[in-house]
Amino acid sequence: MGADVKPLRTAAETALIARFQAAANSLPGDSATGRRRTEAFDRFEKTGLPTRRIEEFHYTDLRALLRDAPEPAARPDAAAVATVLARNAAFPAPLAIPSLDFVNGYLVSQPPAIAGVEIVALDAALAAGDALTSRLGALELAQDNPMLALNTAFMAEGAIVRVSKDAGDAGLQLRFANAADAPFSSAPRVLVVVDDGASLDLVETHAGANGLAYQVNAVVEIIAGDGARVNHTRINAEGDAAQAVSTLSVSLGADVRFSSFGLTTGSAMSRHQIFLGCAGEGADITIGGATMLRGRQFADTTLTLDHAVPNCNSRELFKTVLDDESTGVFQGKIIVRQHAQKTDGRMMSAALLLAENATMNNKPELEIFADDVQCAHGATCGQLDDDLLFYLMARGLPRKQAEALMVEAFLGEPLEFVAREDVRDNLVALVEGWLAARG
Amino acid sequence: MLEIRNLVVDIDDKRILNGLNLTVNKGEVAAIMGPNGSGKSTLSYVISGKEDYTVVDGEILLDGENILELDPAERAALGVFLAFQYPLEIPGVGTMTFLKAVMNAQRKARGEAELTTPDLMRRVREAAEKLSINQEMLKRPLNFGFSGGEKKRMEILQMALLEPKLCILDETDSGLDIDALKIVADGVNALRSPDRSFLVITHYQRLLDYIVPDTVHVMANGRIVRTGGKELALELEANGYADYRQQAAE
Numbered sequence: 001m002g003a004d005v006k007p008l009r010t011a012a013e014t015a016l017i018a019r020f021q022a023a024a025n026s027l028p029g030d031s032a033t034g035r036r037r038t039e040a041f042d043r044f045e046k047t048g049l050p051t052r053r054i055e056e057f058h059y060t061d062l063r064a065l066l067r068d069a070p071e072p073a074a075r076p077d078a079a080a081v082a083t084v085l086a087r088n089a090a091f092p093a094p095l096a097i098p099s100l101d102f103v104n105g106y107l108v109s110q111p112p113a114i115a116g117v118e119i120v121a122l123d124a125a126l127a128a129g130d131a132l133t134s135r136l137g138a139l140e141l142a143q144d145n146p147m148l149a150l151n152t153a154f155m156a157e158g159a160i161v162r163v164s165k166d167a168g169d170a171g172l173q174l175r176f177a178n179a180a181d182a183p184f185s186s187a188p189r190v191l192v193v194v195d196d197g198a199s200l201d202l203v204e205t206h207a208g209a210n211g212l213a214y215q216v217n218a219v220v221e222i223i224a225g226d227g228a229r230v231n232h233t234r235i236n237a238e239g240d241a242a243q244a245v246s247t248l249s250v251s252l253g254a255d256v257r258f259s260s261f262g263l264t265t266g267s268a269m270s271r272h273q274i275f276l277g278c279a280g281e282g283a284d285i286t287i288g289g290a291t292m293l294r295g296r297q298f299a300d301t302t303l304t305l306d307h308a309v310p311n312c313n314s315r316e317l318f319k320t321v322l323d324d325e326s327t328g329v330f331q332g333k334i335i336v337r338q339h340a341q342k343t344d345g346r347m348m349s350a351a352l353l354l355a356e357n358a359t360m361n362n363k364p365e366l367e368i369f370a371d372d373v374q375c376a377h378g379a380t381c382g383q384l385d386d387d388l389l390f391y392l393m394a395r396g397l398p399r400k401q402a403e404a405l406m407v408e409a410f411l412g413e414p415l416e417f418v419a420r421e422d423v424r425d426n427l428v429a430l431v432e433g434w435l436a437a438r439g
Numbered sequence: 440m441l442e443i444r445n446l447v448v449d450i451d452d453k454r455i456l457n458g459l460n461l462t463v464n465k466g467e468v469a470a471i472m473g474p475n476g477s478g479k480s481t482l483s484y485v486i487s488g489k490e491d492y493t494v495v496d497g498e499i500l501l502d503g504e505n506i507l508e509l510d511p512a513e514r515a516a517l518g519v520f521l522a523f524q525y526p527l528e529i530p531g532v533g534t535m536t537f538l539k540a541v542m543n544a545q546r547k548a549r550g551e552a553e554l555t556t557p558d559l560m561r562r563v564r565e566a567a568e569k570l571s572i573n574q575e576m577l578k579r580p581l582n583f584g585f586s587g588g589e590k591k592r593m594e595i596l597q598m599a600l601l602e603p604k605l606c607i608l609d610e611t612d613s614g615l616d617i618d619a620l621k622i623v624a625d626g627v628n629a630l631r632s633p634d635r636s637f638l639v640i641t642h643y644q645r646l647l648d649y650i651v652p653d654t655v656h657v658m659a660n661g662r663i664v665r666t667g668g669k670e671l672a673l674e675l676e677a678n679g680y681a682d683y684r685q686q687a688a689e
Contacts, residue, residue: 386490391527394487395597396515396545405540409531409580 012069013048019069020153028156029126033133040137040152047146059329059361060271060300062147066243070215072154073104073184080180081108088177091207091237092426099173105157105186105216116167116198122158122189132160135223136191139249141306142275148247151187151219158189158219163198171201176218178208178239185215196225196253202232203423206246206266208239213268219247226253226280233423237430238266240295245271254280261417263427264291264299265434271300278312278340285314288414290427292434293326293358300329303347307340310370316347317414321407322358323438331363332377338369347377352384352410354403404435440465440636441486441605446497448478448485448661455481457661459497463605463654466633470647470672471640473658474680479640480524482658483609486638487521488514501605516548518604522594522611529581534593537581538563542600566599570626588619595626606630607638612646624649644676659683 009017020041027037049066050057076084084103098112100119111119125133136155142148163170174190194200204220216238224230238244244267252258262272274287291299305314320328330349351360362379384406392402411431418424441463448456455478463469473479485492486499488511498505506514529537543553554562567577570592582590591611598606608627612620627637627650639650647655647669655671656663664683665671 385527388527388529390487390489390511391523392541393511394489394515394519394521395541396512396548396601397541398512398544398548399510401540401544402512405529405532405537409529412531 009048010063010067012066015069016150017045019072023154027154028123029133030129033126036137037153040149043144043149044146044153050146056302056331059331060298062245062271065269065298066215070183070185070213073106073180073186075106076103076108084177084179087179088175088207092203092205092235093429095173095203095422095426097171097173097201097203099175100159102157102174102176102188104178104180104184104214105176105188105218107157107159111159114167114170114172116164117170117172118162120160122160122191123156125160126156130160132162132191132193135193136189136221138223139221139251139275139277141277141304142247142249145247145273145275147217147245147271147273148219148249151189151217151247154187155189157186159191161190161192163192163194163200165195165197167198167200169199169201171203174202174204174220176204176206178212178214178216178242180209180212180214183213183215185217187217187219189219189221191221192223194222194224194228194230197227198225199229200231201420201423202230204232204234205237206235206244207237208242208266210240212239213241213243214239216242216244216246218244219249221249223251224253224256224258227255228253229257230259231419232258232260233418233427234260234262234272235427235430236262236264236266236270236272238270240266240268242267243269246273248272248274250274250276252276252278252280252283252285255282256280257284259286259288259417259419261288261414262290262301263430264289264301265430267297267299269298271302274301274303276304277306278309281309281311283312285312286417287314287316288417289318290411290414290431291318291320291328292411292431293321293328294323294438295326296324297326299327300331302329302331304333305335305345307334307336307343307345310339310341310343312340313344314346317417318349319411319414320349320351320360321354321411322351322360323354325355325357327359327361329361330379331365333365333367334375334377336366336368336370336373336375340370341372343370343373343375345373345375349379350410351381352407353381354384354407400439404438407435408432440467440502441638442500444498444500446485446499447495448481449493449495450481450491455492455661456485459662461656461663463636463638465636467654468631468637468639468650468652470652470655471638471658472642472644472655472672472675474683475642477658478661479658480609483521483607483638483640486607487511487519512544513548515601516545519607520598520601520603520605521607521609522591522598524610524613526582526590526594528583528585530583532581534577534579534581535563538597538600541597545601562600563596566596569599569629570596571622572596587614588616591615591619591623592626595623599626599630604634605636605638607640609640610642611639612641612643620646620649644672647672657683
């Protein structure tokens with residue numbers, strides 16, 4: 001036919017393009033930052049919102065899912081901040097960890113004073129040309145991701161955190177809360193640099209009002225230096241109409257102990273993408289997830305782990321529980337580069353379907369170019385075991401209670417990845433709450 | 440205590456129990472013996488309420504109440520306990536957590552107050568000691584990585600803690616060496632009481648040397664074909680089940 005094959009822009013894409021053109025000059029940062037924004041937006045514009053034709057988005061067609069691009073949230077006033085924070089006071093259950101609070105993507109709290117930890121608001125750091133801003137978006141592996149590129153183009157709200165060795169065993173909460181009268185979008189970004197030999201417990205929580213169709217495209221980047229230890233926990237308890245895209249980008253130095261655990265119960269649609277690159281030998285990596293879905297919820301966890309250097313170990317364990325007509329996606333790709341000998345990588349994704357109309361798409365992949373490695377992956381989809389259900393009921397547990405115990409047992413294994421007991425208690429409470437709501 | 444009248448049970452359109460009649464009195468220890476495939480395990484599952492079976496006809500009365508319409512949890516709350524031939528493993532659920540859940544679920548169903556943790560711990564510790572179950576086992580997930588003997592002892596521990604009216608032991612001797620068998624039998628014997636009945640299902644007479652029954656029933660082709668005293672078990676040991684298989688085939 002010879003006709004133009006230029007893709008038609010969706011309403012959301014058209015709005016994003018207009019918005020970038022209008023805002024580009026007023027976004028914080030010097031000309032170098034401006035160039036990065038333009039490059040990032042060009043990358044985004046080339047693909048647009050990713051469709052199922054892009055392999056990594058095969059099960060999650062964001063072009064179809066993100067039909068509109070609601071206006072960016074306005075900066076909430078003091079009264080709105082107070083209301084939202086009060087509403088979220090109980091979530092997560094109080095932890096003895098200092099926190100940074102965000103409302104509708106805006107940093108609204110004064111950074112806590114923690115010895116050995118520097119915290120700067122992202123817009124201020126960009127405006128001042130802070131040296132650390134050059135480390136934003138450093139992970140090559142994630143470069144081509146359109147949603148990360150979109151966040152980079154607009155980045156303004158968020159924080160840059162630097163943890164030095166002097167901090168001892170530092171802890172920080174990033175508490176994101178969302179509530180407004182009308183749908184909005186937000187794109188917060190947090191960069192956490194953990195110096196050589198430093199140690200950090202990072203707890204990231206996302207909550208929001210139900211019935212509000214807000215969109216989040218959040219990015220957290222972690223750069224861990226040689227010998228650092230980082231335990232990251234992320235909770236998605238967003239509102240039931242939220243659309244939440246999130247990116248966790250991690251670069252690890254030599255001999256790092258890194259763990260990340262994500263629990264997802266919230267949002268109508270979520271996509272959590274994890275990019276992890278090993279830049280130094282001897283890293284020990286644990287990545288876990290527990291996802292509980294009901295109604296027509298949709299949740300995607302997509303992991304890309306790059307063993308670019310020899311002698312790193314990684315364990316990945318993801319569990320998904322699906323009720324009603326919910327849909328889960330797990331994609332996990334472990335890349336072992338040619339010279340990354342003695343890599344030990346094991347990935348498992350298991351799904352438990354509680355209802356006939358629930359769907360799970362599991363796609364674990366290994367790309368191995370080295371010849372002296374130990375790698376394995378597995379994926380399962382199953383239902384509750386009838387024999388075990390009978391065993392528990394025959395001991396006197398009513399059906400729902402027996403099922404709940406089996407679900408807790410199913411999710412228990414990855415929850416053990418979370419070292420801090422107080423953080424784990426929060427996760428267990430969410431699991432129990434989800435089960436209790438099942439009735 | 441237990442009265443089964445003309446019980447007819449199918450699984451996938453195949454008849455397994457074929458007009459079975461059985462009475463077990465209060466305080467009685469009744470043994471059910473029979474060749475493989477005679478329907479012994481099916482009987483234990485149907486009394487406990489497993490779903491895979493179709494009850495075509497008959498009644499199961501516990502203290503005069505027909506329990507066929509009740510689910511397994513409701514039957515358990517009425518005092519039915521099945522010690523499984525192959526107890527299931529539950530990775531991810533600690534043994535103490537499990538014991539607390541089942542004991543309190545039954546108490547709740549009976550309208551009794553839930554046990555406090557110290558009270559529960561004390562009861563479990565006392566009962567565990569009698570069955571040579573150490574604290575280490577109680578800390579592990581239920582039955583996870585337990586040996587065959589450990590799993591059977593854990594079944595008897597639960598039986599002791601739940602204080603059922605009717606205890607059904609399904610091939611409890613299978614996979615046990617003689618030492619483990621003695622521990623399990625001692626545990627069962629300690630629970631014998633005028634208010635508690637036992638249905639001991641076994642293929643071999645060996646178990647009945649340690650748990651001496653009041654009555655012995657021979658099952659073949661889905662029904663009870665002979666009833667006698669404990670000497671009947673010895674006769675079966677000497678002569679085997681050949682007569683009954685033949686009888687069933689006729």
